[in-house]
Amino acid sequence: AQSVTQPDIHITVSEGASLELRCNYSYGATPYLFWYVQSPGQGLQLLLKYFSGDTLVQGIKGFEAEFKRSQSSFNLRKPSVHWSDAAEYFCAVRAGNNRKLIWGLGTSLAVNP
Amino acid sequence: EAGVTQFPSHSVIEKGQTVTLRCDPISGHDNLYWYRRVMGKEIKFLLHFVKESKQDESGMPNNRFLAERTGGTYSTLKVQPAELEDSGVYFCASSQGLGTSGREGFWNEQFFGPGTRLTVL
Incomplete structure (x- = not known):
């Protein structure tokens, strides 16, 4: 069965510091991978997605993620964090012809001024 | 363009009561999804x-949950009778496309509403 692991439940970084949020998936074939963000009071917003091709994908708000098949990972990165990035981040996978998303537990990001 | 909306934003009910959650998808979106996050x-x-x-109701927990989408527009999710373990945040999402027909439709982004926080006491 497909599954997603986000090992870090909560992360705190200083504004301007770099960020990497980890995501590992379990799936036999090539997965379709997503990162979503939920800011307080808002719905889940798609940051970026990977279907095929270039393993480094660019998203909105200056985020990028790299698909590494050998490590079954799809880590999210940002070179310099802004206070407005404080939110909860979710990694998700969609497999095969099934449209439903399988989610990780989420990582809550706090940003210190 | 209006996004996905959900009503109510919060609901507090007692065990055994009935609650109905509503989701209005983005206009023209054929696909509508319900998700739930338990704390x-x-x-x-x-x-x-x-x-x-x-299309797929494999995730519905049990027969106390009933979802409808009459006319293919808004959807409701009714929980009757509610139990303590039903507490959580219920998300609705919608996406374009013609369902399973067409590769383009399959890849369309799911747009999420802000969720309904349900508390069962």
């Missing part, structure tokens, strides 16, 4: 509508 757990898929038809 401390991951978001889980509940079901998927294509227009008014249930």
Whole structure:
């Protein structure tokens, strides 16, 4: 069965510091991978997605993620964090012809001024 | 363009009562999804509508949950009777496309509403 692991439940970084949020998936074939963000009071917003091709994908708000098949990972990165990035981040996978998303537990990001 | 809206934003009910959650998808979106996040757990898929038809309801917890999408527009999710373990945040999402027909439709982004926080006491 497909599954997603986000090992870090909560992360705190200083504004301007770099960020990497980890995501590992379990799936036999090539997965379709997503990162979503939920800011307080808002719905889940798609940051970026990977279907095929270039393993480094660019998203909105200056985020990028790299698909590494050998490590079954799809880590999210940002070179310099802004206070407005404080939110909860979710990694998700969609497999095969099934449209439903399988989610990780989420990582809550706090940003210190 | 209006996004996905959900009503109510919060609901507090007692065990045994009935609650109905509503989701209004983005206009023209054929696909509508319900997800739920129980506190401390991951978001889980509940079901998927294509227009008014249930495409996949494999995630529905039990027969106390009833989802409808009459006319292929808004959807309701009714919980009757509610139990303590039903507490959580219920998300609705919608996406374009013609259901399973067409590769382009399959890849369309799911747009999420802000969720309804349900508390069962």
